[in-house]
Structures are given as C-alpha cells and as structure tokens.
Amino acid sequence: TPMEEGSDDLTSRLSLDGGRFYKYDHYDHLNHPRPPSRPFAINLLGCRKFLTVRIVGAAKEEGGEGGKFNLWCMDGETEKEWQVQGRTWEEFKELRRKLTELRPSIGQVAFPKEVNGSTGLNLFGTRERMDLEGRRVGLEKFLRKISTLVYTSNLHPKSREIMHAMQEFLACGEQEFKVSDRSRSAALRRAVQCYTARVFLLPVLDILVAQFVAGVKGSLPTNAQIVNMCKQPERGSLKAATAEGLERVRGFLQQLFDVVSEGCKEDLKGISEREFYKGPEMNEERIEKIVKSGVRRQVEAEVYVPLRSILSRVTVNAYRREDVEMKKRVEGLKGQEQAFYNIPEQLRSPTRYGRASEILANGIGKSTLPKDKLDAIVSSAGAIVDIFKEEGLGGEGGPGDKSLGADDFLPIFINCVVNSGLDRMVSLCVLVNGLVDEGSKIGETGYYMATFEAAVEHIKVMVVGEGGECVFLREEEEEEGGGVGEEGGGGQDVDKLERMLATSGFMG
Template sequence: MSFEASLYERCVFHSTRQYRTIRNEVIGIHKLAATLATRGVLKSTEEQLDTSRTLHQIEQRARQWEATGSFRIRSPTNAEYDVLLPLNSVRPALNVRVVNSFLNEKNGMVYTIWVYDIDDAREWYAPVRFHQDFVDLRAALTPLYDAVAKIPFPRIGRFRFGSPIRQQESDIDSSARAWQLESFLRNVVCMIYRERLHPAAAELAMHVQSFLGCGEARLLEPRLRELPEWSDSGTEASVDIFIRGKLQRSLQKHTHRIFMLDAMKQMIDPFVEGVRSRQPDLGEMEVLQVQGHIALKQKALQDLEHVEAFLDFLQGILLESCMEEYCSIASREEYELVYRELKHDESQWTRLVHEAIRAQIEIEVYVPLRSVVSRWLVYGWKHEDMEVHFKMNELRVRPQSFFCIPQDKQLDSASLQLVIDILKVGVGRRTLPCTKLRAILKAARAISSLLANQGNYGDRDGKEGSANSGTQYLGADDFLPIFIYCVVQADMERPCALCVLLRTLCDRMNRIGEVGYYLASFEAAITHIQELDLSQNLKEMQSFLPVPL
C-alpha cells in the first residue's frame, strides 16, 4: 500500500507527545534513502521519497504502539466512527523464515519454520506445517482483511505421489515455493506497519502468531537472557544490565523495521538467491573431497568470506545513515541514565549499536543461508569434528582433576552446571553467530565471577588478584582448564566447524577486546581437545596451557 493511502488514518493517542499521520505533512528524503541511491538501489528521486515516506509511516506506528499499546483509527468520512485496536497480545517484532522443506508421502511438502521474537530474545521452530496449512491460514485471513489476497501465494498441483510429473515438480519448484511461502508469511507479519490500518488487524496478527506456535514457544527451553547475567563487577544482573539489554533490543527492533522496506529487500533477496544458486550438490562435494580436504575448505572459506563481506556492507550502510535514529532511541527517558554512561565510553555505545544491528542483519542474511553455510562447514571439517566428538565422549566421564584443575579452583557441580548450560544453550543450540559469541562471553564471565567468590585468581595478563580487587579476568593457567572442562560437558555438535563459523562471520569489532579474547580461548579449548592424546596417563598428560591464544 502506498503511503498516501495511510494518510487517511488519523492515529490519535494520549501521551506527553502526539504522533499523527497528517494529510499535508511533508516528508523529506531520509538519509538512508539517499545512501541507497548512491549505491544504485534507488534510481529516482520519487523512489527515494517513497522509501522515506514508508519508513516514516512505519516509525510513527511503532512509536504509537510503544506509547499506548494500541492504535486508534478515525474514519475521514465519519468523525463519529472511532475504532480502538488494542495490541497488548500482538508481538511487534517477529522474524519468520522457512529454513527447510521436504516431501512427505501422505501430505506432500513439509516446511520447517524458524521464528525469532526480538522482544523476548527467544527463537523457536513453529509446528511442522504442510502446504495445506498455509492454504488454510490464507483462507482464514482473507475474510478479515482483503489485502491478504493480493499477497503472492504459490499454487501446487495435485499429482499422484511418485509420478514423474510430481517428482519433477518437486525437484524444480520446491525451493521456489518455500521462498514464496516465506515471503507470504513475512508480508502478513509486517502488514500492521505497512498496510492501511484495519479493525481486524489485531485478530489477523493473532491468527498468524498461533500458526507460528508463539504460545507453545514459552514452554520450550529458557531464553538465553533468562540465564544469570554477569556484570563487569562479577555480580548478578543489575538494573543497569537489564536496561542495557532492553535498549539493545529496542535498537534491533528499529533495524528490524528498516528491513521491511522494499529497497532493503531489493539488495538482500538477489544476494541470498545468488549464494543459494551456487551451492554445491552432493556430487560436487564428492569431487571436491577427492581433490582433498584443503580444496574443500578453501572453497568453503571463500563462500563464507563472501557472506561476511555482505554482512559488513549492510552494517556499514545502517551505521552511516541511521545513527541519528539510534541515538534518538537511546536518549528516551527510560534509557537516559544508561545512555549517558555509555556516551562517557564511546566504545561501549559503539559496541552496543554494532551488536544490535549485526543481530538483525544475521537474521536477514545468515538465517536464509544457514543450510548452505552448514553444508560447507559440515563437509569441510567433518573429520576434525568426528575426532573431537570421540574425544569429548571419552573426556566427559573424567573428573575435574583430570583436566589439571587445582583443588582450590575446582567448582561445585551446581556452579559448573550453570556455565555448562550457558554453553549448551547459547552456543550449541542458538542459531545466530552473534548470540553464540555472547554466550561464550557470558560463560567466561560466569567462571571468573564464580572463582572470585572462592578466593585468589589471576587476571587476563596472569597477575594475581583477589575477589575484592575488582579484577575480572583470569589468567590462562586458571581459566583454560575450567573452560575446557565446561566445553567438554556442554556436548556441542561440530565444534570445529563452529569455530570456523564464529571466526569468519563475527563482527570485526568482536575480534578484539574481551569478546575476541574469549573467542580465541574457545578455539584454543577445541584445538587442545583435538590434539589431546588420550592414551597417556594422567601424570604424563600434557599441560592444558601450551595451546597458543
């Protein structure tokens, strides 16, 4: 829907500041639109203006939603007709991706849907859906709002299972159909921001949320941010940490809304389709394996670096053109104190913005390419992962003393389980590389804090400190053995491939400083396990410290 159509709405709500969509309001060219024009994405001034108007409309609705939890629609033809749309149960920032599809003998194509809710910092897989489920959803939504019928929707012929026609249709069109169904879901989810407001908008959103299994998601494993957080002082999560997390999610939600623009899709969709079209089939993988694992790894790293360059490209555009909006969000009253502290240390504010933007970019680019990336990593580092998996199984039954952890540094089982759960959930089960990195940092801080409560420990440079000294970094002599023990117990799949993924796709800012140090420690832990000779006796066992960081 064009922005002009939305001008018929008058969104009125009670707050200290009123946001209205006014018929004669003049919207200038947004800096993002101008930046996209310099990149050749937007060709004309009219396209820049249209993009700016759409973004303005989306942000107006977002601010109204956040301020009142509802929309109020007033008809331009009948001033007495006033409809209140309560949005308390509607989730404002759902990300949806169809990440897999396969053929079922009885019901045809089956689709795996990945969902991420920014507000909850939670990801889950929707209930398994067949093509007919999408058809039923569309049939239920169209009577509520006729604009749903205008969203492109794939059709599927009814052929006998196993017939040559059905097989050909499946092989050629299944990927394209999955993309169309994903596009349909994503368009429906963002209708509340982009289309003409309708009295049934909330009901429509609830139908979609039920389809995506939003209610069942709360019964699944805990959110990563529900696990105890550790501040720089080694204490549990404080109000300051909570507000910082909320601010980061607000920045990510703004980025999420930016990606609703058609101009952003015009950049991302061709890139994703291009990478997918170049993915090797099993035959090509076998040819590369015959040439040797080095050739396979080189090709994998080449494609990963191509993806990384595009992630950095998008991040650069947003940092260049939207920083004013990010600062505006942070300067709101609820974030004012934290923002003031962050601005004292510009690096902290920069890192927070980078992490918020990177998380959303990974959702937009990495998640739809995850199957391609995984295929490269699984085949390229298959033998290394098999070796590490075997050794981890052997090491999992060994006590802490086997890992050269001194008696006074050994943690109790409850404390260890806390760190193990952070690694198992945050690194092993989460999808986004940035979330995995954050979990590694969280686990490392937890070890430091737990050891600080037990007495002396060393900082990151190996100097001795105490629990009261304010030191937060352990020396490698104390930290690595405990960290390796926790990594072993976390039982993560394909740890070698995981190291390559994190090292290649992580934000450049996270390759230095505290995050970079603990990422290097994680790689060192995996490398040491891989090189460990389990045939040695405990006394002859090599130290856990010679692995270079």
C-alpha cells in the same frame, strides 16, 4: 479498489468511536498506507509485533505434491527464537483462507499457485515446472508480508484477529514470551533490534537481501559436488569453498551493518537517549556497543538465517573428519576431575564451573545466530571469572589473594568446553570465526574467542593416559587416527554422504 455502499466487505463495516458510528474507509490500502478517513483505535493486546519469519527447510510430502516446510521464528521483543516443523501446503492454504475472510484484500498478496500435475502458472502466465524451492520462496514471502502488515499497511478493524491467526500458525501459543534480562542494556538492545527489523521492511533492502541470498546459494557446492569433493585428500577444495562462502557472507553482513548504522544514525541516537535507558552504567562507550549489538543481531537474522542450511551443509562436511575426531576426544575426557586438566588445587571450583558450561551448552548449542554464539562464549568466560570471585578461589587468603591469569584461565575453560557437550566444535569455530565482524576480533570479545579456539585445539590432542593423567598426543600420533571416509577413520563412508546431506543440520 472502491467498495460499494452496503458491501459486506469487512473494511466497509461500521466502527464505533465515542458513541458515533462511521465507516472505516472506502478503500483498503493494503500496499499503499495512508491515514484513515477518521481516527480509530485497535486493541493489539497479546499481539507479537516484531516477528521475523523464515522458511528454512522444505521436503516432499508423502502422498502429496505440496511439500512440508520448516519455519524459523524470532520475536524481537523478547529475543526468543523457535522452530515450527512440518507445516504442510494444505495448512498454508487454510491460513490464507482464514486471513482473506478477515481482510479480503489479503487476497492481493502473492501466493504460490495450485499444482496442476507437475506444472503451475508463473507470474507472467506461462506454464512452468513448480519446484519445491520456488514454492518455499513464495510461501516465505507471503508469511513475511502478512506478519508485518501492521507496519506496511493501514491498520484494519480486524488487525488483531489477523495477527492472532498468524501467531497460531507460527505456534506462538506454545512459546513462553518472557524477558529474561530486564537490565537497561538488554532493553536498549531489544529496542534497537526491533527498530532495525522495521528498516528491513523497506523494499530496496528486501530486494537486496533476496538477491544476495539467491546468489550465495547458487555459488556454493551442490550435494553432488560435495560428495565428489569429500573424496579428495583432506577435503581441501570443500574447505576452500567453505572459506570463500563465509567470507562473502561476512562482507555482506558488514556492508549492511554499516548502511543501517550510518544511514540511521540519528534515529539510533534518539532511541539510546531516551530517559528509560539512562543510568550510571550507561556511558557513551557502552551505549555504542549495545546499539551495534542490536543492529548486528537483526542483520544476521535477515541474511544468515536463510543461508544457514547450505552454509552448515558445506561447513560440516568439509570438517567432518575433524569433528568426528573431536567427538571421540571429548567422549574420552568426560567425567574427568578438575585435577586432570592441571587446574591448580586453589582454583578448583566446588561447582566445577558448571554455570559456565551451561552457558556454552545453551547459548551455543540452542542458538542460531553467530552473534548469539559469540556472545555465549564471552558470557561463559565471564561466568568463570564471576565464579572465581564468588567462591573465594585463588589462594589461602581467600578472594583476591590470587588473580585469574591467562595461564590459569585456559585449563578451566577447557574443562568447561568438554563438560558443555557441544557437538561439531571444529565446524563451530570455523563458522563463528568466519562470520564475526572485524571489530569483535579485538578487545575482550576477540580475546575470549581466541581462548575458545585454543581450548578446542588443546582438546584435539588430549587423551587419558594409562595412569589416568592428561597426555598430549604428538602430531604423528594424532594423524594415525584417520578420518571420515578414510581407512581407519571409523566415520561415515563417502558413499553414504548423499543420505547424510539431507539431515546434516548444524547445532540446533
């Protein structure tokens, strides 16, 4: 709306440009960007300009009705992700108050209504029950709108202060934003991901993703249904629901990936052809792979992250028996020497291939996106090959005397998987394999993913024999162990699942 002369609104205050004062603008075009009346500069030093934010969890607040919310954040410029736990309704209101003082038009952005008893006003003015999920959705939309104003709205004299207030709320000050990989390929991937993040600011894509996420959440089993399905032998119905849900998400991820890759082909080509990314190692095939990686990563951030909680809940409970048995196997194998895994003496590493195990632990255990988990598997396998070369393993003749073939590689990889300390490995395989794009199931990536799955299958039947040797159980011996909710399983009973569902998070 037009502002009157002499208004104290921040958007009508005077700005300095080359020694001359002029009004910023007579309108604050929050939702309809347009060029300002005259050019001006805003210092965005210290501002994180590519933040992806999702509210991934909500819980009732003791002594209050507003709720507590867990946030997932990712910075596109550094590829860093982190979580903010327990932001309260009062903290959200205080953030909105601060932002509105800086830029009054932010008051136009939709924000959940105050709770009046157990009811609130919806967008149409009628009274309805204000549930926790509805509030979560409203607060998430508010955060995502404000964190992207630098792209979706006019720049404002207080843009820097607004971004800093948002960053304080998102605990950016507690993070270390350092680029760990400064190679051309990593820089290009980050640039493509940042570009893709801006593409998803288009209202048509935002609405499309929101509708799909809501549809998937409504189609997957509820907590009560999960409890009943867990009473069935082998939990077949729950596993079928898991497979169906993952396939639905995988298909949508692929469709969105194709839309961005094809629809924005010229822009993506223009980014990759910049002089900064040119180098002898950056051939056409490699560039294409990097661009696809950047697009895919952001597509997963937009679609998978808001579905992660419910997908994890269904997957983890469907394969809880297998995961519990796997955990028992891994605990029994920890601390075993390399000889136990039948690794030939000339291939045993002085460092026990520790670097490869660390990549699995950090890249899989501490990451959210399926793409990152898959990349960690590939990187870990690559580290094994690098260690093999660096330490001169292979034979009496030293480096190169013996190549690292598939039969040699698998025992080493099994050793690394056990030492990584990963939790819920069976669920992990189901998740990554269920969401991976078809292109990643072939070539080097597909080979290493298949090798990881083979390693998990081997660990399922490995035990330490009476003489300390590696023994593989027969199928009937493996089945005698029972499972979760079954006699002899040693796991949680089905009647405890309702309490467990609320805390069944998935791998960090």
